[in-house]
Amino acid sequence: MGSRWSAVFWTTEDVDTAALDRSLQAAVDRVEQQMTTRRPDSDLERLSAAPIGVWVPIPRELTEVLAAALDIGRRSEGAFDIGVGDLVRAWGFGGCHTPDARGIAGVAGRPSFEPPKTLQLDLAGGRARRLAPLRLDLSGIAKGFGVDELAREMGATGLSCWLVGIDGEMRAEGVKPGGRPWAVAHEKPVPGAREILGVLELSGAAVATSGAYRHRVEVDGRMLSHTMDPRRGAPLENDLASVTVLAGTCMAADAWATALLVAGAVRGPELARRQGLAALFVQTDGEVLEAWP
Template identity: 35%
Template sequence: MAGAVLRGDEDLLTGRWGGLVVLAVVVSGCGNGDSMESFGGPTMGSSYSIKYVHRAGLPAPAEVQAQVETILDRIDRQMSTYRSDSDIERFNHLPADHCQDMPAPVLELVRVGQQLSQQSEGAYDLTVEPLLNLWGFGPQSRQEVVPSAEALTQVRQRVGYRHLRIEGEQLCKDAAVEVDFNSIAAGYAVDTIAARLEAMGIHDYLAEATGELKAAGRKLDGSPWRIALEEPRDDRQVAEKIIAVDHYAVSTSGDYRHYFQQDGRRYSHTFDARTGAPVSHALAAVTVIHPSALMADGLSTLLLILGPERGWDYAEKYAIGAFFVIRTDTGFVTRTNQAFERLSGAATQKKQ
């Protein structure tokens, strides 16, 4: 994940597959004492970045950063699959038929994941970590390789959202499943940070973590926060649309860069839990705009799993604003639904 890179008067923040670029003109200050503040750093194996308009009476920038990093540290301790002492990893190491007390945010994310699993008929699933490890994409993986049919059959016995249940403040399992929050944790983090900024009186901001974005209000010069949606190309950046965002989150999921090839076939890191294998359809990336960064994060992954036809139908059924990038023999084509156009509104424009 690329961090913030200054280029002229634009601060560029790239999304998970390089599909989002935040066009934020950096202005040092105004005559009334307001200023644009920014900070960031490493988080969740990637990076985070916060930009906001500092006005008189607001907490000092150092205090704002300290509160944001406290949130990120707490989420890491609760949900990271890359540290053995996190709440979710301690649960993942439990055998079948065991329960563990969990903090409320973990249970909240499990409930969201269960909802998305049910609505996608099991295609989206929080328990795919054993599959990710088997194919070489997970935190415990050794190498990227197509597994044997026998190994795949064995691992699939440890995958399935129906093996999870919540009992009071405990998370329980009836099979040796492992939970992976990578498809929703960053979105949850952005929502939590945004809520904290609002509570501190900061109402003009852009919050980003590992490519998940949420913006509210205006920049220092009064212009909106603008995000460019890019065509996935290695040679150069090609902006398909530029949207202005206010009190909405934007999430892009794609398989364009994280994949491997074996025997002439391409295998992406996006899995359909029902088959236990990477998806093989032509949908390269999906961008979702939603009031909740948590939901935008999860829904962009869900739509990518479902593919160009079923994903489109799902977005239409639930009125999800979605921007699809579809791979063809001659390049990429894009498709945008009415919900996306409505949510981005008149601020959406085609870049010439």
């Protein structure tokens, strides 16, 4: 996932922390192997490369993430779209560092991802098939799922006081000694800098931020975001710099942060309220908008 994972926790001396470290690493390795676009042998890339209409066996975890992605895509009215893999590559992201003008022209006119017209899941059978020639990209949801897998490992060990994360996507359980919740910085969306806008306190919740100010590419003198706007078939350009979402799972927080960022400063808060989401919207002018369920 091109990121680092972390786990902070309080425990007694009888817990085998070396074994816990191995199980946490195995959890993120499993997500990476299944869902990355950077390895041609990943389960996601196998699905994207399979002939149209052919069922492909996929692991349980990938099936779960694809199902959640389709659901959030529908509920966000297309603002969240995992069918943008060709756009991501054409615009110079996803490991491709040079925008391809011919590639952009070839995919910009395609319709946005509209399940189930382009992807069909067989949940009971653990398989999926594409019904249209689109490349899938889970970068807006897989990292959050990876955090949830870290949380699952912590719970399986019996720990009740921890904070786990992959890059800026975090999930916390319990409180620190002394009774204080876990403190997570809310970053100010400033390109090329690390500044704190505020602090969020977490316990029994997850947080994820999607921003248009970190991973960018220069095209014709303009700095463009890595987040794709499925409706335009191009990198996102609106009046939001970042969106932070609080949710019960990090997978949901991750995907909805992307969806609300794409939705924009007007439609985004409205969508968040309809979906019962807690979200913070930071506009490009620095103003912060809040949406609470």
